[in-house]
Amino acid sequence: MIPDSELQADLESIDAALRSGRADAPDSGTRELQGLALALSRDLPEPDPDFARRLDERLAAGFGRTSGAQLRRPRLVRPALAAVAVALVALAVSTSLMGRAPEGGAGGGGGVASKSADRGAAQESGGGSTSSAPAGDPAAGSESLPAPTERSAGGIAPRERVRRVERSASLTLAAPAERLDRLADDVVRVVDRRRGFVLRSSLGVGDEGTTGGYFELRVPARVLATTLRELSALATVRARSQSGEDITRPFATAADRLAAARADRRRLLRRLEEADTDRRALALRRRVLLVSAELRGLQARIRALRERTSYARVSVALESRPADSGAVLRGTGDAFRDGLGTLVLLLNLSLRALGVLLPLALLGGLAWAASALLRRRRREAALS
Amino acid sequence: MAAAPSPPAPPAAASSSFEELYRATFERVYAYVASLLGDRSVAEDVTALAYERAYRKRASFRPGRGSPEAWLFGIARNAALDELRRRGRTARLHEDRAQVEGAGPASVEDLAERLAVRAAVASLDPRERDLVALRFAAGLTHGEIAQVLGVSESNAGTRLHRALVKLREACRDS
Numbered sequence: 001m002i003p004d005s006e007l008q009a010d011l012e013s014i015d016a017a018l019r020s021g022r023a024d025a026p027d028s029g030t031r032e033l034q035g036l037a038l039a040l041s042r043d044l045p046e047p048d049p050d051f052a053r054r055l056d057e058r059l060a061a062g063f064g065r066t067s068g069a070q071l072r073r074p075r076l077v078r079p080a081l082a083a084v085a086v087a088l089v090a091l092a093v094s095t096s097l098m099g100r101a102p103e104g105g106a107g108g109g110g111g112v113a114s115k116s117a118d119r120g121a122a123q124e125s126g127g128g129s130t131s132s133a134p135a136g137d138p139a140a141g142s143e144s145l146p147a148p149t150e151r152s153a154g155g156i157a158p159r160e161r162v163r164r165v166e167r168s169a170s171l172t173l174a175a176p177a178e179r180l181d182r183l184a185d186d187v188v189r190v191v192d193r194r195r196g197f198v199l200r201s202s203l204g205v206g207d208e209g210t211t212g213g214y215f216e217l218r219v220p221a222r223v224l225a226t227t228l229r230e231l232s233a234l235a236t237v238r239a240r241s242q243s244g245e246d247i248t249r250p251f252a253t254a255a256d257r258l259a260a261a262r263a264d265r266r267r268l269l270r271r272l273e274e275a276d277t278d279r280r281a282l283a284l285r286r287r288v289l290l291v292s293a294e295l296r297g298l299q300a301r302i303r304a305l306r307e308r309t310s311y312a313r314v315s316v317a318l319e320s321r322p323a324d325s326g327a328v329l330r331g332t333g334d335a336f337r338d339g340l341g342t343l344v345l346l347l348n349l350s351l352r353a354l355g356v357l358l359p360l361a362l363l364g365g366l367a368w369a370a371s372a373l374l375r376r377r378r379r380e381a382a383l384s
Numbered sequence: 385m386a387a388a389p390s391p392p393a394p395p396a397a398a399s400s401s402f403e404e405l406y407r408a409t410f411e412r413v414y415a416y417v418a419s420l421l422g423d424r425s426v427a428e429d430v431t432a433l434a435y436e437r438a439y440r441k442r443a444s445f446r447p448g449r450g451s452p453e454a455w456l457f458g459i460a461r462n463a464a465l466d467e468l469r470r471r472g473r474t475a476r477l478h479e480d481r482a483q484v485e486g487a488g489p490a491s492v493e494d495l496a497e498r499l500a501v502r503a504a505v506a507s508l509d510p511r512e513r514d515l516v517a518l519r520f521a522a523g524l525t526h527g528e529i530a531q532v533l534g535v536s537e538s539n540a541g542t543r544l545h546r547a548l549v550k551l552r553e554a555c556r557d558s
Contacts, residue, residue, distance in 0.1 A: 004538075007541065007542060007545050008541070010545055010548075011526065011541050011544070011545060014548070029552070032552050032555070032556075033548050033549075033552055036501065036548060036551055036552055036555065037519075037520065037548070039497055039498065039501045040501060040505075040516060040519075040520035040521075041520045041523075043498050043501065043502070044415040044419070044520075044521050045414065045415050045418035045419065045424070045427070045521075046411065046414075046415070047410070047411060047414040047428070047431070048424070048428070051428045051431075052410065055410070055431070055432055055435065058432065058436070059403065059406055059435065059439070062439070063435075063436045063439050063440070376534075378469060379462055379465035379466065379469065380465070381469070382465045382466075382468035382469040382510075383465070383468075383510040383511045383514055384510070
């Protein structure tokens, strides 16, 4: 093992020889090294002048593509694909986060997130209603009716493609007492515009005017979202909730029973036509009456179920809140709350996106570093 | 040759500073690449490719990371190694030596010395030959060699010294 000092001295002697062009070290061994270095530095391949000229031209042209040289592009396919994949995953995750972002920024107050997506009636299966078929049907008759068909068996009637969902929502709006009357009128105006109706309403009046109010509304289920949006825009939303109940199964059960009852009545009517004795005809008539009564009951039930899904229940409560000292301050306060809510929402989204992007970026960085290391090792392997 | 790294040039002057680097290094780059590949026509292609890559990446050069020469020779080395890998050959210095001869020897003694040195170089392993080429064909300093190879300067110096000692022993034996 050569001591570092000797090694350094040799290397410096070689450098000196290359600078001076002479191998003049006092030590013979070092002198040999110097001579070797000089020999190596003199015996070098020289470029062809024609090649030098062509390369000069290419440099002058900024290395535009020419037919002479073989251009080998660096392999960027894999890193590019990895980067694209990372970007797509980040975009997909961010988009889903944006879609699930909670409401409430613009409305201020403590809004309660909706339980189910609001897309009108009969669209998706929400919480399953497990009400069973009506018990003690008055028109059961002496003959037993066919059992419910397979499609309505089970608690949620999963095979029904068209879902029947009963939707309801509640909203609490707050406004200064002197504005509550007008707010109540606005609520009714919105409902009328959406072709709904007010089922029940009440307004509380005190010494200082209207103190509060309550509305029980029915609006077409397909415009529930729009109606809620318009109602929410009337005043400050203090609370909001939505719910949905899937009543597909009772609907399917009732429909099945209705079909069975109809079939039964048709069969009884045929037999009545063929009755050859008065006694038999009388018995059949009695049974026809019973089945007809059952039919009417089932039809009424189906109608009621349809109404439950065609119209959504909306309850609106009106509360008074202290008026601010001036319209400007009230508007400023609302604007401040809205702005703060928006900032909080943006911060939440940014944190969530960062929580996804940072690990992805770290993974991407590690993948890039691994790729670079692998590429370097492969190159070095050419010297093995 | 300017050894000190220069500060990044503004875009308008980037091409001219690259041209200066090109002029200062062209023959050395060719000598290094030809020493590694042992084939004139391939060396020309790889030299051109190395300069093209360096030209396209000139804006990415960072003076803090090392000298422009080390940066350029790193690109040239990678291009040469890619070529070797593509062709599935190990580095040979003396294949078709007639194609990569240097200037003609001045005398018979010079020719004998040259042949002896070449034979000694051929006895080195490819990594040692690469090291020798970087020092004497490319004319890089130990620090620049260390940057190209991604090792410490002392490591580069030690390995170079070891290669030269082996060369010396090979020359003595021949």
